[in-house]
Amino acid sequence: MATAATYFDGKSARDRNVTVVAAGNSILFSGPDVPPTSWSLSGLHPVDAPSPGQPYRLTHDNQPGARLIIRDDQFVKSLIASSPHLKGGYSKRDIGSVVGWTLGGLTTVAVLGYLCLTLLPDRVAKILPNDWRNKVGKEMEQSVVEGARACTTLAGEAALGALIGNLAQGAPDMPPISVHIYDLNVLNAFAVPGGNIIVTRKLIEAADSPEEVAGVLAHEIGHVYHLHPEAQLVRLTGIDVLTSVFTGTKGGNMTTNMAFLATLLKYSREAEKEADAYALETMQKASIDPMGLKTFFEKVLKLEGGTSKDEGAFKALGNIFATHPGTEERIKDITPLPAGQKAIPALSPVQWQALKSMCEK
Amino acid sequence: MMDSQNIPAAQATTLNFKYVPRPGLLKIALINFFLTLITLTIYRFWAKTNTRKHVWSCIHINGEPLEYTGTGGELFKGFLVVFGLIILPFSLLQKGLQIYLGDQHPAVIGLFFLFILFTYVMFGFALYKQRKYQLSRTLWRGIRGTMVGSAMTYSLTYFGSLLARYFSFGWATPAMNTTLQEQMIGDMRFGDAAFKFKGRAGPLYPTYALCWFLTLIVFIAAVSFASYEAATWFGTELSNAYDSIFNRPDNTEPPRRTLEIIGFVTLIIIAALLTFLVIVPMLWAIYTAKEIRTFANYTRFDGAQFHLNATAPSMIWLAISNLLLFIFTLGIARPYVVQRSVRYVFDRLSLEGAIDIDRIQQSQAALPKRGEGLADAFELGAW
Numbered sequence: 001m002a003t004a005a006t007y008f009d010g011k012s013a014r015d016r017n018v019t020v021v022a023a024g025n026s027i028l029f030s031g032p033d034v035p036p037t038s039w040s041l042s043g044l045h046p047v048d049a050p051s052p053g054q055p056y057r058l059t060h061d062n063q064p065g066a067r068l069i070i071r072d073d074q075f076v077k078s079l080i081a082s083s084p085h086l087k088g089g090y091s092k093r094d095i096g097s098v099v100g101w102t103l104g105g106l107t108t109v110a111v112l113g114y115l116c117l118t119l120l121p122d123r124v125a126k127i128l129p130n131d132w133r134n135k136v137g138k139e140m141e142q143s144v145v146e147g148a149r150a151c152t153t154l155a156g157e158a159a160l161g162a163l164i165g166n167l168a169q170g171a172p173d174m175p176p177i178s179v180h181i182y183d184l185n186v187l188n189a190f191a192v193p194g195g196n197i198i199v200t201r202k203l204i205e206a207a208d209s210p211e212e213v214a215g216v217l218a219h220e221i222g223h224v225y226h227l228h229p230e231a232q233l234v235r236l237t238g239i240d241v242l243t244s245v246f247t248g249t250k251g252g253n254m255t256t257n258m259a260f261l262a263t264l265l266k267y268s269r270e271a272e273k274e275a276d277a278y279a280l281e282t283m284q285k286a287s288i289d290p291m292g293l294k295t296f297f298e299k300v301l302k303l304e305g306g307t308s309k310d311e312g313a314f315k316a317l318g319n320i321f322a323t324h325p326g327t328e329e330r331i332k333d334i335t336p337l338p339a340g341q342k343a344i345p346a347l348s349p350v351q352w353q354a355l356k357s358m359c360e361k
Numbered sequence: 362m363m364d365s366q367n368i369p370a371a372q373a374t375t376l377n378f379k380y381v382p383r384p385g386l387l388k389i390a391l392i393n394f395f396l397t398l399i400t401l402t403i404y405r406f407w408a409k410t411n412t413r414k415h416v417w418s419c420i421h422i423n424g425e426p427l428e429y430t431g432t433g434g435e436l437f438k439g440f441l442v443v444f445g446l447i448i449l450p451f452s453l454l455q456k457g458l459q460i461y462l463g464d465q466h467p468a469v470i471g472l473f474f475l476f477i478l479f480t481y482v483m484f485g486f487a488l489y490k491q492r493k494y495q496l497s498r499t500l501w502r503g504i505r506g507t508m509v510g511s512a513m514t515y516s517l518t519y520f521g522s523l524l525a526r527y528f529s530f531g532w533a534t535p536a537m538n539t540t541l542q543e544q545m546i547g548d549m550r551f552g553d554a555a556f557k558f559k560g561r562a563g564p565l566y567p568t569y570a571l572c573w574f575l576t577l578i579v580f581i582a583a584v585s586f587a588s589y590e591a592a593t594w595f596g597t598e599l600s601n602a603y604d605s606i607f608n609r610p611d612n613t614e615p616p617r618r619t620l621e622i623i624g625f626v627t628l629i630i631i632a633a634l635l636t637f638l639v640i641v642p643m644l645w646a647i648y649t650a651k652e653i654r655t656f657a658n659y660t661r662f663d664g665a666q667f668h669l670n671a672t673a674p675s676m677i678w679l680a681i682s683n684l685l686l687f688i689f690t691l692g693i694a695r696p697y698v699v700q701r702s703v704r705y706v707f708d709r710l711s712l713e714g715a716i717d718i719d720r721i722q723q724s725q726a727a728l729p730k731r732g733e734g735l736a737d738a739f740e741l742g743a744w
Contacts, residue, residue: 008503013552014719015425015502047428048418051383054426065723067503069425098396098407105400132460140462237456 001318007034007057010065020070022079029068039068041083049088050076058086077228116238117267125230130194132228135357137194140229141180144190144198149183149359152199156181159351163210166346169217170286171278175224179217183359189216191223193230201359206299210347211292213355215279219293222278228271276330290342294334299356373715376665380422380704384695389415390598394693406440406737407433411494412696416688417575422501430505431498431656431732439494439734448738451476476676485519486512487735489545496549502718507726510548518544531573535565535652542656551662560659568651575644579637591626646673646680663721665714669706679705 007018007029018031027044030036043061050056056076058068070076080086160179168174177195184200191197197220199213207213223229283290337343347355393408417429455476458469489512496506522537539562546558577728650671657669683698 010503011723012503012719013502013721048414049385050386053381054383055424057428067428067500102396102400102404105403109401136460137464139465237460239454240456250664313715359403 001075001078003070003075004068005029006069007031008067009061010067018068020068020075022082026339027079039063041086044083045085046086050080052338063309068224073262073324082249111172112242116242117235118325120225120238121231125227128193128230133198134194135197136233138193140192141196141198144192145182145184145331151181151183152357153218153358154347155351155354159347162351163214163217163347163355164296167214167221167282167286168345170282170284170288171221171225173225174282177221181358189220191220191229193233194222197221197224204356204359207356208247208299209292209295209298210345210352210355211289212296212299213292214288214346215293215296216292218282219275221282222275223271225278226271226274228275230269232271257306272330277335280334284337284341287341287344288336289347290334291336292346294331297334311331343356366727368618372719373717374423375715376423376712376718378707378710378712380707381417381419381421381426381681382704384421385701386415390693393696395689403437404433407437408695409433412699415696416700417499420702420707425502428488428500428502428508429498431494433704435494435498435730435732436734436737439731440737441734442731443734443738447735461581480720481523482520483516483735484523484702485516485541487516487738489515489734490729490734490735492545492549494729497643497726497728497734501551504552504721504723505728506549506551507724508548509550509726515544515548517540532569535569536562539565539656539659542659546656546660550724550726554663554721557661558656558659560655565648565652565655568648572644572648578639579640579644583633583637587629590629642680643673643677646676649673651674662712663716665712666710668713670709670711675705678743 002019002021005020007016008014009016013189016031016034018029020027020029021131023038024325025042026038026040028038039058039060039062045059045061047057047059047067048054050073056070058070059066061066070079084089084262147239160181164177164179165213169236175195177197179197179199180185181201181204185202187202187204189197189199191247197217199220201215203216268320279293365579389411393404393411394424396404397408399697410429413429415429420427438592455469455472458466458472462468489510493508493512496508501504516539522541525533541559544577546556549556567738642644650673653671654668654677657671660667679701683701684695686701687698
């Protein structure tokens with residue numbers, strides 16, 4: 001079987017007419033100015049899969065630059081029948097290598113992700129020097145409160161100190177903390193690195209009993225105890241680096257950002273649970289009624305209509321009201337003091353008034 | 362059979378361009394989308410390559426299709442080099458400084474601006490290298506293309522053109538674009554045959570002036586419309602509202618009515634801006650189409666002159682339909698977007714004059730081993 005074809009030698013753009021013959025394990029071609037050439041079938045590669053209206057193009061391992069163009073469909077058909085690899089498209093080996101590389105890549109991602117998100121943040125958070133934690137915490141505090149007035153009165157500070165002291169009765173290993181109240185018109189409380197806890201005026205106003213403020217503080221102290229803000233900071237840095245590894249850009253793209261945001265939220269949910277548990281245990285041991293935390297949660301849920309309107313960054317920093325599936329569940333888990341254990345007031349009425357009026361001018 | 366001693370003298374032929382679509386693009390689109398998703402976008406290099414191989418092979422010149430010989434691995438290596446040499450060291454340095462010195466430290470801010478400056482200076486470099494890689498991986502009749510000049514020279518010209526455009530309120534654009542195009546086209550080769558670009562920017566200026574002044578008019582109209590609407594709806598109440606927002610005592614809630622007014626006015630302003638953002642690019646399509654037609658006419662290959670029949674309405678339609686296609690398929694249709702853009706060019710491209718094709722010899726320029734790393738980092742073109 002023979003057919004007319006076109007040959008390009010890869011050295012000049014000139015087209016040369018040749019006649020191609022299939023001969024067992026190879027094809028032979030020659031033309032007016034092309035010496036007889038033999039290409040083995042095993043070394044042949046199609047440029048594209050055969051396609052209607054498209055000339056069929058072949059190249060050979062021995063002459064990677066040369067092209068043989070066949071326009072005779074019958075000839076191409078019989079050629080492919082004798083050696084199926086000339087059909088082009090995806091071979092089993094191609095598919096295998098794609099699957100292999102993909103699985104290998106995903107494993108690398110999983111390992112890197114585990115390192116940067118789970119294994120390292122908690123460990124790194126523990127070895128961070130204190131002055132660095134304080135410095136970063138201060139910076140973060142400044143950027144969050146954005147120049148709002150710090151509420152300080154002597155009596156108020158004293159009351160706050162008493163409240164923390166009462167809580168510390170239930171947690172002898174309580175980390176050093178520093179609570180700052182700001183004249184902010186949002187209902188919020190959060191912990192930043194270095195044991196700094198920020199509470200807003202609106203939260204103090206919304207609280208109906210010292211036990212409610214005690215519950216919120218105990219929860220935030222839980223974050224400080226577990227170094228959640230520090231770990232989250234390390235995690236964010238890790239995510240930043242990972243994202244740029246994947247996309248090659250600073251800032252990442254939609255796919256990677258969504259994947260990482262989901263991961264981040266998972267960690268902040270776990271952090272909330274840990275802080276809740278710490279708060280509950282501390283209050284029970286200190287004999288401060290844990291129902292304060294519960295009533296406050298319920299109040300906030302009602303106030304906010306069940307959804308938090310706060311910024312994502314707050315959530316990432318351990319916002320006490322980060323709403324996500326399970327808030328009701330969190331409330332449910334808070335149980336009153338066991339029967340027989342007598343609750344002591346978190347603050348005296350006078351101290352409570354001093355705390356409540358801290359932001360009054 | 363002809364006597365092999367009597368080869369007829371090579372003859373000049375005219376070239377015709379045709380885009381001949383073939384089946385298989387849907388499969389590529391689906392595979393690309395799926396693998397890009399599950400590999401957290403790392404597959405994008407292979408995805409681009411799949412699309413290019415298909416689309417290139419649909420471009421027929423005198424019945425002979427183009428061939429794309431690039432590989433995903435080459436693009437991936439290009440990415441790795443740029444990432445390892447530039448992005449990663451910079452990111453680590455920045456993170457380190459941030460952690461030690463804090464966000465607001467001058468060194469951190471300075472480094473950030475240095476990176477921005479680097480991006481602007483190297484933008485042209487990325488464009489040039491991208492073109493060089495793609496040409497070197499494009500075969501027609503077994504012959505590949507190349508760029509023979511310096512990417513850095515082009516990049517500096519490009520950076521200069523950005524400054525010139527900025528300081529001339531855009532008026533340097535036609536002149537600078539002509540200079541840039543002259544460098545880019547002048548460096549292009551197919552085999553050993555050169556492309557040439559010769560022409561003045563002058564003929565572009567009437568169209569440029571038209572678009573520039575129309576933009577100004579649209580801008581003034583949009584601003585007047587927004588302020589007129591705001592004023593007629595709310596009159597003096599409006600200025601009072603703004604006054605009470607900016608001069609209110611600390612942390613008191615502004616009255617509801619004030620918030621409503623401010624919200625409504627903001628909506629009007631956004632509507633005006635959006636109109637502006639839609640109308641202005643459409644206006645500038647008039648200039649872009651003129652520039653493309655002019656530049657094509659200024660371009661010669663082996664003595665033959667190009668024509669590219671680009672028109673503003675067809676370009677606007679191409680851009681809008683491509684955008685909608687991309688959005689409503691969540692990006693799955695990306696290969697079709699590429700095909701439509703390439704097809705737009707080759708359906709409208711022609712070459713006037715004859716060329717002695719047989720005389721063209723293979724390019725002796727070294728092949729780049731990797732490609733487009735910087736272009737990928739700068740997110741240049743989705744192809």
